[in-house]
Amino acid sequence: MTTIRVLVADDQSMIRAGFRMLLGGEQDIEVVAEAQNGLEAVEKAARFHPAVVLMDIRMPELDGLEATRRILAADPGARVLILTTFDLDEYIY
Amino acid sequence: MIRLRSLAREHGLDVLIVLAAVESAAELAVRRDAPDAPTTTLWFTVPAVALVILTLLGRRRVPFGAPAALWLLAGALSFADGRLVPFTFSVTVAGIAAALLFGQLREVEARLGLAIVIGGAAIVVFNDPDHTAGEFIFTPALFAIAWVAGVALRERAGRAEAAEVRAVQAERERDTASRIAVAEERARIARELHDIVAHAVSVMVLHVGAIRHRLPDELDTDREALHEVERTGRTALAEMRALLGALRREGDAVELEPQPGLDRVEALLDEVRRAGLPVDLHVEGEPQSLPPALDLSAYRIVQEGLTNALKHARAGHAEVTVRYGPDEVQIVVRDDGAGVSPGNDPGYGLAGMQERVKIYGGEMSAGSDNGGGFVLRTRLPLAGGRS
Numbered sequence: 001m002t003t004i005r006v007l008v009a010d011d012q013s014m015i016r017a018g019f020r021m022l023l024g025g026e027q028d029i030e031v032v033a034e035a036q037n038g039l040e041a042v043e044k045a046a047r048f049h050p051a052v053v054l055m056d057i058r059m060p061e062l063d064g065l066e067a068t069r070r071i072l073a074a075d076p077g078a079r080v081l082i083l084t085t086f087d088l089d090e091y092i093y
Numbered sequence: 094m095i096r097l098r099s100l101a102r103e104h105g106l107d108v109l110i111v112l113a114a115v116e117s118a119a120e121l122a123v124r125r126d127a128p129d130a131p132t133t134t135l136w137f138t139v140p141a142v143a144l145v146i147l148t149l150l151g152r153r154r155v156p157f158g159a160p161a162a163l164w165l166l167a168g169a170l171s172f173a174d175g176r177l178v179p180f181t182f183s184v185t186v187a188g189i190a191a192a193l194l195f196g197q198l199r200e201v202e203a204r205l206g207l208a209i210v211i212g213g214a215a216i217v218v219f220n221d222p223d224h225t226a227g228e229f230i231f232t233p234a235l236f237a238i239a240w241v242a243g244v245a246l247r248e249r250a251g252r253a254e255a256a257e258v259r260a261v262q263a264e265r266e267r268d269t270a271s272r273i274a275v276a277e278e279r280a281r282i283a284r285e286l287h288d289i290v291a292h293a294v295s296v297m298v299l300h301v302g303a304i305r306h307r308l309p310d311e312l313d314t315d316r317e318a319l320h321e322v323e324r325t326g327r328t329a330l331a332e333m334r335a336l337l338g339a340l341r342r343e344g345d346a347v348e349l350e351p352q353p354g355l356d357r358v359e360a361l362l363d364e365v366r367r368a369g370l371p372v373d374l375h376v377e378g379e380p381q382s383l384p385p386a387l388d389l390s391a392y393r394i395v396q397e398g399l400t401n402a403l404k405h406a407r408a409g410h411a412e413v414t415v416r417y418g419p420d421e422v423q424i425v426v427r428d429d430g431a432g433v434s435p436g437n438d439p440g441y442g443l444a445g446m447q448e449r450v451k452i453y454g455g456e457m458s459a460g461s462d463n464g465g466g467f468v469l470r471t472r473l474p475l476a477g478g479r480s
Contacts, residue, residue, distance in 0.1 A: 017300075018302075021303035060350065064349070
């Protein structure tokens with residue numbers, strides 16, 4: 001059985017811990033890395049090749065949108081799930 | 094006393110006018126044997142002269158009619174007795190006063206008044222049997238000067254009035270701008286607070302969801318209870334989203350950065366330094382983590398203080414002090430700029446900060462520093478809120 005490798009990028013440790021707890025309960029999902037900011041997310045995506053990146057938009061250093069662009073530029077096959085507290089459409093373009 | 098003075102101010106001139114009429118009557122009686130005395134009887138001259146002078150009493154009700162009546166009467170009387178009008182000192186003074194009143198009227202009336210004054214003066218001079226040729230020039234010229242003085246007075250009063258109107262308007266604009274600044278800051282605080290609370294709720298929902306997923310199947314009542322907590326949280330988030338939508342302004346930039354706190358002050362200072370203002374940071378006491386909303390407001394206060402220093406103060410150096418106490422945090426932003434002086438308003442942002450500080454039950458003072466420059470001091474209690 002192959003597991004889905006996940007990278008969680010969020011500047012808040014409570015959120016990262018929440019996702020780790022939530023996803024950790026699933027048999028076929030593994031959180032392979034966490035990132036605290038956009039730069040770290042880009043770097044860890046390149047290093048760990050996760051199948052899915054859970055990406056917060058509002059992060060220090062580099063915001064989630066720009067980090068997503070860079071991850072997709074480096075690996076067009078990457079899957080990035082953008083998370084916001086509010087699903088405002090205007091974030092996504 | 095005050096009443097007397099205001100009475101004197103209001104009616105002082107009227108009293109003088111009556112006194113002038115009495116003076117001219119007395120002069121006519123006392124000097125009736127003088128060589129240049131009027132030839133007609135006192136029964137005619139005294140009431141006639143008094144009537145000429147007393148026309149000025151009507152100057153408020155008929156601003157044009159009163160001085161016009163004075164000059165027309167004087168001109169008419171000079172036909173009856175050529176010596177009567179030039180004889181008494183008071184009539185000359187009253188004529189000057191009438192010319193002055195004409196000068197203060199609106200343009201057309203003032204010009205017509207000048208014509209009446211010059212014409213009247215010329216007639217009076219002409220009818221005076223003792224007149225010299227020079228008096229045809231000098232007598233009307235004397236009254237024309239009084240008229241010019243009246244014009245000047247009117248213009249000065251007009252300028253003073255215009256200046257007052259401008260001052261009142263400027264004050265009203267300042268007032269409005271300050272109220273807008275406060276309202277905008279309140280909306281901003283509300284947005285930030287909702288943002289912070291929504292974030293906290295989403296963390297709660299996420300964690301509850303994670304725990305629910307891990308609970309073993311046999312605890313299904315517990316799972317259902319947690320599910321209910323999640324649903325309530327999601328509903329709260331949806332409502333919060335609607336509220337936040339109402340608080341957002343058209344054209345608000347999409348926020349891509351997390352809400353800042355005091356831990357971001359160093360980065361803020363770097364920005365200020367890049368903008369050309371050297372600034373130092375002093376942290377005193379034991380730094381502690383603040384509640385997010387308070388942390389954010391503390392950051393905004395530092396930001397506002399430095400913005401003022403950059404924009405208004407023409408400062409060469411600024412200093413930020415963050416002092417952590419056991420139950421409060423103090424923030425002092427000081428610069429060595431121009432301080433508060435007329436024409437150097439520290440900006441409406443301060444009114445907004447005042448609003449922010451009030452929410453947390455803190456205190457704020459802003460003003461010129463003893464050693465020059467501007468200082469913004471705030472104290473935020475850590476207990477938070479107005480309770």
